[in-house]
Amino acid sequence: MKKTEKILHLKSCRGRKLRVVREHYLRERVPCYSGLCQADCDNTGAKVLPGDLTHYVVPDVAVVLDYLEVLEFRELRGVVFTQTACQAVQHVKGRRQYNRLRNLLKDPQHDCVLFANEFQEYSYCPREKGERQEEWQTRCVYSTAVWYYNHLAGMKDVVMITEDQAAAARYGSLNAGVYVISVRDFLVNFLPELTAAHDLYAAVSQALQEEESEVAEKKEFAEHLPAEVLEAGVKSGRYVQVQLPVHLRAGFVTAEGLSTKNSDLSWGVLVCGAKNRNRAVHGDVVVVELLPRGEWRGRDSALSRLSDPESTGRVVGVPQRNWRDYVVTFPPREGPQAQSRNTQRLLAVPWDHRIPKIRVSTQQADALQDHRVVVRIDSWESSSLYPNGHSVRVLGRAGELETEVQTILIENGIHVPPFSDAQLRELPASSPERPWAVDAAQAAQRRDLRRSHLVFSVDPLGCEDVDDALSVRRLAGGTLLELGVHIADVTHFVAEGSLTDLEARARATTYYLADRRYDMLPAVLSADLCSLLGGVDRYAMSVVWELDAQTLAVEKVWYGRTLVRSSYQLHYELAQALLDGGAAEVPELRGLGPAERDARLAELTGALETLTRVARHLRAHRDQGGALELEGVEVRAQLDEQRNITALVPRQPLEVHETVAECMIYANHWVARKIQEAFPHQALLRPVPPRLHFIAIATCFGEKALADSLDRAVDPRDPLVNRMLRIMATSAMSQAVYFSTGLQSQDQFYHYGLALDRYTHFTSPIRRYADVVVHRLLTAAIDVDEGRDPGRAVASNKDLEETTRHINNKNRASQQAQKLSTELFQCLYFKERDPQSDQRCLADAVIYSIRDNGVLVFVPENREGQVVANGEGGLCEWQSGAVRRQSDHISTTSSCGTSTFRLFDHITVCVSVRSTHCHADALHLEAVSNRPHRGAEPKRPGAQGRSQLVQEVVRLAEEASQQAREKAARRPKLSREEREFSQSQTPNLYSLLEEVRELALLDLEAVSQVAAATA
């Protein structure tokens, strides 16, 4: 090792220059992370560049600073990032961009490595006297390129890419095998097919040029204060630092995350208007200064109670930008459009109302009109009314189904590319000709239940991903009952840290949209190897209880890995028919003789009956503990052989649903106990605090009625009102979050909805990553019991906290995307109808909250079976007239007389669609009368109403596919993007809209929105 001195000239984020002298140690051996290394570099345990590349790429510092997003394309392989460039990113671009680079370096799917060039004796170049920093950095990078070429003994050509033309000229012909070219030349020569990268490069470089040419105009905003001033101000309590959520009209910063002792701020601080927001964008971390009391304001928004003036402030600094990808729409050229000096600069309107308009420089101004485009913000100078950005890729024409679905995904940060080949190669193969088979060594380590236990599953019809199966039998001459819950052993196939695991973790959940789903795991696992299908051997994780046959008290619990073969793959209706003793044909018993068939049918029915008895007992036990009756929220997609969704199946009110659910709740509860006892500080649980338990109900009743019991406050004869309340409570609870036990005290573990002291998710590892984590914890707990080392299976409390935060975020995104896609289809349905004349636009609704100038309503299906969700928070607008509010009712007076609307009244609303060009369409509700809606004749399915609907929808579907064909012919360039994103097949609009009619899921969503607003 050689010691030298290194002089650093750092530019702080405040713009001050610092000269730092550091001791600098040089080594001969610094890992090169190349698979071709013959020099014994210690490349173990790290990502290594594969040997099959034609060349390595070494980007210059400025390229890494400005074009990192171009370097992020996976098609760019063999990229060597220099330590010099990484440090520059950290200093110049800040933590966020630096983390982005680090994530790229960690991403196993991207062939790039970090080389510590400044520690390598032969690649290091000390800065010369008078040498400019940029020149020196470029020399360092070039020196690295040369080092690689020599280190690999000329086996690999090295391409350095730089935007510095002088450097390209100077170094270009210095060494054979080391090429120095511009980014554009690189893309043109080496990646001619990658048009997305070419377009992105053009957009970024244009944005950079614009930035440079921008002359300082008059200031539109106050300058942000220097970092040290902000820091000191926050410390002294003069300023507060918060993450900014901007609401539609006024930015209201919640008290959450406020680190201040100032009692004025206990309820948060209001930031009103663009000037006070001072270039802060939704999601940014900002520092706020309070305005003098005389300038405080009240919050105002439609249909909310007016508030007194609150603490109001203005943004004085933005310590951290949290800009993401935004979907924007380029308005039509003839429309109202602020054009700046340069005609190539367009003002694009973000889909998300909370984001300001973004000025985008583009050479495709005409082509982008009316399209939804993904853009990124580059900067927002104080001289500019709008932030500057560049376009990343085009999603398609606004208003088209596929474009709108992709918009929903991107706006919710959902990234679901097709599973990569590298990932699929990790998994065992299975095909109809050569099905996967159980491994003998693995089987020997497992408890074999194939002959001893009658295992069966009960799922919605056509379910492919069978997460769970059940068994029940009598032991010890009938004095004991043995209940078994068997769950797909996903973690056997998905090793921690594997590519499949990383992708599953990134997704965190399977996403169900109204017309499609995006699986968390590849189909070979979710629909085959992990799925507990009938008649085949499968690995499972099991929980087996021995219960006293009389009292059903638990005598013993066993957890472990098993080998099962499900005998029956039942669906709910069939299982219920067996229980009811009706005629039911079990497919698995076809072709058997009558005697054998009857015997096996009796065995199966007996097992179902025993399960029902056990479940009723468990349920009664929980009810005593105060469990709330929940409306099922689960909806599963029903698929045909081609994996097209043929139906979305809501939970039906059959007892067997509750029976299966109860067994799963029981397994989740016992696994929660087990992992929490084994790892008191590192278990993943899912509690429901009492706050959420009551939120929805409080929304309905207000403070006064909250004290009354649910039963007394609600008319028990109105099933609709009862259902509404259950749905509201359930949806409030679905906002429950996962957490690590190390973070909270034990009294926080209670699940109030289920009345259980501990609860987690264990039973759906195929479609929830939380369950995968819990399976690993359970495995580790079993290992500890049996005296084995649990190894690294147990994450630290901190890592687990990070994981739970990620999963909670993705779950929120998933719920939001599902809600938005459902609304999208509802809007498609109602857009075709004229609310003035079409009776189908009228619906019955129930009032659940009275506001100053309106009511919030719940809209269930009307008599024709149509379902509509509420628009903005169930907002219901008055057509005309003066409005007066009393405590429990509201009256409107117009020329036609006075109408009164009371809490829990049924009223008639008219549903219409409000179209906006740049944002999502929204359903709009209008109160038509204060009487319940009486639809026309109640129609049975198959009657006239249905066939009309079918015709209507078929017409729509044909038009849609016609448009899709025209679109494909018109713009072939887009089809690649479209392919990239649509993982499932083009939706069958006809079947979808039929399902939208009946889906009970929909009402739920509106309610959760209200609950969220109250939270």
Ligand SMILES: [Zn+2]
């Ligand atoms: Zn090496």
